[in-house]
Amino acid sequence: MKTGKILLACIMLTGASHAMADNVKTTERGVEIYVADASPAAAGMVRLSVITDNIVRVEAVPGDSLPAPRASLMVVPQEPCGRFDCTERGDSIHLTTRTLLVSVSKATGALVFRDRASGRVLLRETANGGKSFTKYVSPQTTLPPNYRPSAPGEVNWGRREHLNRLTEADRTGYSWHALFDSPADEAFYGLGQHQSEEMNYKGRNEELFQYNTKVSVPFVMSTRGYGLLWDSYSYGRWGNPDDYLQLGRAFKLRDKDGQAGALTGTYTDKRGRTLTRREDSIYFEHSGVIGNLPKGFNLDGSSVIYEGTIEAPTTANYHFILYYAGYVKVYLDDSLAVAERWRTAWNPNSYKFTARLTKGRPVTLRIEWKPDGGTSYCGLRAASPLTDEQQGRLSIWSEMSPSMDYYFIAGSSMDSIISGYRRLTGRAQVMPKWALGFWQSRERYKTQDEVLSTLAEFRRRRIPIDNIVQDWNYWEDDQWGSHRFDPKRYPDPQLMLDSVHAMHGRFMISVWPKFYCNTDNYRQLDSNGWIYRRAVADSIRDWVGPGYVGSFYDAYSAGARRLFWKQMDDNLYSRYAKGIDAWWMDASEPNVRDCTPIGYRKALCGPTALGTSDEYFNAYSIVNADAIYNGQRSAAPDRRVFLLTRSGFAGLQRYSTATWSGDIGTRWEDMRAQMTAGINFSMSGIPFWGMDQGGFCVEKRYVAAQKLFDKTGTENADLAEWRELQARWNQFGCFIPLYRAHGQWPLREAWNIAPEGHPAYESITFYHRLRYRLMPYLYSMAGWVWLKDYTMMRGLAMDFADDPAVRNIADQWMFGPALMACPVSRYKARSREVYLPRQCGWYDLYTGRHTAGGQKLTADAPYGRIPVFVREGAIVPFGPAIQWSDERQADTICLYVYAGADGEFMLYEDEGTNYNYEKGLYSTIRIAYDDSSRRLTIGPRQGSFDGMLRRRSFRIVYVTAGKPVPMNPDTREGRMAEYSGSEVTIDL
Template sequence: MKYFSVLSLIIFQIQLLRAQEIKYVLNNETTEIKFLSNNTAHILKYQGTHAPVKNDLIVLNIQDAGLKTSVKKTDTSLIIQSSVLMIELNKSNGIISFFDKNKNRLLAENKTEQQFQKIDDSVMHISQSFSLSSGEAVYGLGQHQNGKMSQRNQTILLKQRNMDIAVPFLQSTKGYGIYWNNYSATIYSDKQNVMNLTSEAGNCVDYYFIAGKNADEIIDNYRKLTGKAPMFPLWSFGYIQSRERYQSQEEVVDVVRKYRALKVPIDAVVQDWQYWGSDSHNWNSVQFDNPNYPNPAAMIDSVHAMNAKIMISVWPSFGEKSAIYKEMEQKHFLFDFPTFPVNNGVKVYDAFNPQARDVYWKYMNRNLFSKGIDGWWLDATEPEQQKTDNTHEPDTFNTSVIKNAITYFGNYKTYNNAFPFESVSGVYHNQRNTTSDKRVFILTRSAFAGQQRASSMVWSGDITASWQTLKDQIPAALNYSLSGMPYWNADIGGFFSGTNYPKGNKDLLYQELYLRWLQFGVFTAMMRSHGTNTPREIYQFGKPGDVAFDVIRKYIGLRYRLEPYIYSAAWAVTSQNASLMRALIMDYPQDKNVYDLGTEYLFGNSILVAPVTDSIFAKNASALDTVSTVTTKIYLPEGDWYSFNTNEKIAGGQWINQSSTLSQMPLFVKAGSIVPLANEAQYSSIQNFKTLEINVYPGKDATFELYEDEGDNYNYEKGKYSIIKFNWNDKNRTLTIDAGKGSFNGMPKHHFFKINVVELNKKKAVEYNNAEMVVQF
């Protein structure tokens, strides 16, 4: 009777609150279920009857005017449901089950032993287990180098480390996602159809359950919960050249100068570390202390004068001689655990402290941004946690390095994984507060849930150059994307080349690997060449007419031709919560052939990409050529497909063997697509969109929305952009170009479209003046 009385009171109160919430007490443990939208519910469990205090860093305050829920109680359960999702709480044991609107079970909790396990006075492990179905696949959890597409039957430590990115969000082929709202190191395990999430530190079980018809709907609701991704500047989708490291301002400028002289497109050059000098006691001083950079403003101006941009590396740690260290130390903003480079007095700043983030930006702004720096490379944002013997912590809980570290919010262990979110967000918000004339662009090595809202692009870390590593990057990228994070790239050629290829770019086998990696890079969010041991600039691979040089040149050019397609896809990421790199499960959820397929993907909605990850020349080759071939086994899902390279039409729903020379990459476009291509340009500009080749791949009706704006400011947030919509009617063989919507400063008054209907082999050229027009084929 005691529990019935409590339930009666709670239900009555819930009805006064539109029946959106249940609160249930059993054996001195409380469960709260609260709907935030028709798709999303918040689950909270804690000891006692008073909810613990928690600093919620990630989840936004959702106001869903369309939310309608109802509550029902039976003898055995409490049921709360929306138009999309039904949740049932078993009154006898507190276990929660989730169902779709047709009462098909999506997921159920298991009775969890040691759900709240006290370790010491400051740390309590938190656990929750769930029953999985034998046939479902699970994706997400950030980026991991395990080479797996589906994360079923795996044990994964979600802890920020170089090459491993912890994002505690997963989704299933059954039509649900879970955001595990805990910032400490967490172990995901799946054994015998029981999935368990155990976090190192916390005071409650806290997760969000998201129901969706498909992966896109799940990600859409996840981003509504954690934030939308802003637009990147247009230049960031061009070709980016980097190296560990350029050692003088003349060398930086000379890279762009050589690309321009060779007429090879480039948009940005990246300055890596030690522009502050080689003394680790002055580590990351966030200023040009190196005498090889006597006039950094002139260097930046010279790069800008060649219509290119410059990015620069900044770390979250500082040497004891630097001014930023001294100010941070005086204000007690530094942690006291060892970090790279160890034994040099280098310390990491407390990014959880808003005042510390302001100090960080003050030095970045005064010494770098005010001189014209265009983009940030925020390196080592895990941050690095190393022992004094220069070794890393083991891949477990109970890390001794950070044992006594205290953040602005409390025990470091409790907040460890959210460090990159806080540090990156601090830079994003401070730059936004400084100016709206330059979009924030942040390349970083680590990320946490919600970081997409801070203009964050991750790269996969300091990986080693090998064919296996290249293969592993594909499922790593796709799982990161399925974690709701839209922007990913990798060091083209692998960061460490010297381990397997000590001769570097003089080794033809490394050249082959590099070319295949660069081809893959065309179809990632950022095409960026970077690494140590050997330089990667195009002119390091020969001269025009040499095989390696010509293949690199071809694919850099292709990137620029694809820019209208890519930039429009980026607008879909911002405006519709879309995804750029799309595992095939996103578009073909009923096809079990793609459940564990991590070798190919869709780039945008139309282009199927199957990177070549095997060598042609591994045996008995004395030179590269573009005649020898390698065969790749590729799955084409249902529907018709066209070879991007030859326009050959191929039936889907089958595996094919595709032969490719070194200059060829297997690319396919699905029937019912429109793909715009620009003329090749030397650098990114919205003016390059003025003349486009509009390729229609018939077989189904198709639409495409071409997005244009000013390229590098936030006027698009004020409605300063345009959309031109193309509509292909397959039955009537007509392409309708709608009247343009919107305007912006510098918008082309006229467009020239060369329309190519691929299968019909018919082409027509039209001048478009922003008024609707119909083109008949």
């Protein structure tokens, strides 16, 4: 057999091409395989394209031709730069780069990815079914009749924007399923931000769509040295590709009296009136089915019990999903399967759990539900069972795409995999320095005076802060989308902004992509066909006042994005002398209406200018971010953009955009869920993430407790818990990329949580000050994000991959290279179990005491502190005490050096607010510690920028296992070193 061979180096052919089998075609970038005798549901054609030595793109379709190329919303244009060989060996085609060997079966199209040097299999498609396809036709057919396409010659996102009507071809795609083998010890991270307290996604199921508190990113990383990024914007599933089943379809049901076919539902209202009926499912999850609850029955304050037995059709681990608003518990065979959870009525949540059930054995099921509002939601469904081997595979299902299209990214570490991800999806920006300081927000400051008096109180109390936030409804009630301040409550917005800046603060404002029909901005967008019209046609009213009709703009249209920014610029940015420092892009899922079934949600936000919302369901946040990022850079080219968005998607980092976790609840379990949510979001390649510290939606008992205190000064049990919860959440928040408090009433400023002298107040203000002392550490990490694709909030598997004990740890993480945060998330806990990874020893941050790694211990956690450990070899720079991020430069840095291993730190500095760093105007100082010689070297400064400190002092504090030193950035102990840019060496 003849061998085909082609070499590529940065798109230059460097070898000759030889004949191959008739069903194989080499290309400039790789190879195409036309699968012999493929079934209609299998891949008929597979294309491999080499991007770099460690990144290969895989495209597949049934049939023999890929769709016409389209501009990707997530992947930026690539200039391939990887040398490869393409050879034919028996039944397989082998694509070889410097680091990878990819094999493709000519008969089936099955893929195997190997490390070239060792031959080790990184990822292998499952035999007989690794790629499968089903034709999908979207029901969405027309754009608004007045839709105006982009201007001729305008660069836009895709192939469809010129269409006024979506043809059948535009509505047709494939549901595809990719399935790979996975060994038992593999772990997976990423997928965005989800709320079920799940750290490792091995063997888990996750639905991939965008919603308030839920962010789906089509990227996953493995402990076996690779990541997968799939270029699909549709609804998808990780794990089991099938939808969850209603209980009556998943099991044989019997009610509490033993009658087959249903459970018993008992409804008791707050007056004691009881109603009993049979329930063939518990599926009261959205507006489409909520009407199936008992008619005329007031659920608010009632008690509901669903009970009976479920009998499994086969012995397996069953994966359940619980959907709830109000209070809920679930029991299986009288054992608590789900401890009490709560969520406010208008914003339900999902939680997943697993139970082992035996074929033919009835299991008692009892759901105790206490609705907490007039409209409330409850549902329990189960996934069709898979074997443990099937459930453990790597499985990706996408509802609608033109083709299967994914990128395999190999890496020697998770950092190198994320670097590959950012090569594909865009380089992250350096955030403004002030963005790393503290943000104060509430739902909501209602007047100009509230904004200014709050910031002034921070300054009076000397509590460090950088940013004050104006949440929604600063406009007149019936003018949502006008982007105009209500003149009665904000009589002089320019004065307000100038006053914020005079107090050395920054100002962020909430802007939604939502418009009431009576606003001028709505009419401008609608006149071009750039408004989603279904909500208007259905007369959907929101929750403000009497309820107003409006809808969201189509951010998939380049023209609409340009007009959206112009409206923001005309009414807010340039109107007020560019005094707005940051943008809060709320509801960017887009959330046209809460609690609707997914099919109707797609109808409400489509069709888009690029195609149906079946295909473009998950990517709204990134095109919306494009509008603001590029808009502001056109208006103020040298001023750093900062966006905070409630949704996110692959590539968001290139638009200087961070994400927060939405309108989460104020419960201890909600706090725990943010830990896994934030870690996995960060491990999805998007570096800046935050949350509403303290939670957003508040239980009524906390509201009542605060009102009692305001009236009588009495701290009852609920208020005591509220204050401890807020303290613990602020402790947690100090060690994530964005440090921001926000939520509904009670108010979230430290002095409104508890009076000065109270342990909650003292703890919150301690961590405010610690955050600012860590500013050189924080801002250096922000620089590394840009310089070397760094990740600030790091699951332990990123740094300790060869320690299997860390893979499922959900409540500890590395915050940068030195600090391991271990928050406390249970009421009245004064200690907690901590695992210290085995690769090194560890120091207590506060006391300097040393403990060997590779063990669990019970760490002290008094009310005012959480355990924080520092790894051996760490170098931690502390700056001066400051009240805002740029109050003074770090002319003296207190440098703590922790013995026991070699270590290094690179201090990054620039001008903090502009884009001169893109022109090379920044400096770095490499600081290295050699443990064997006990020598610290502060290397020569590289680079410069305007205003840079030419001279500074380092106070070196040396901490060893035999000589613990408490953390004290104001210490007078330690060795002083004067530094003027040349190398300095200190023997410790």
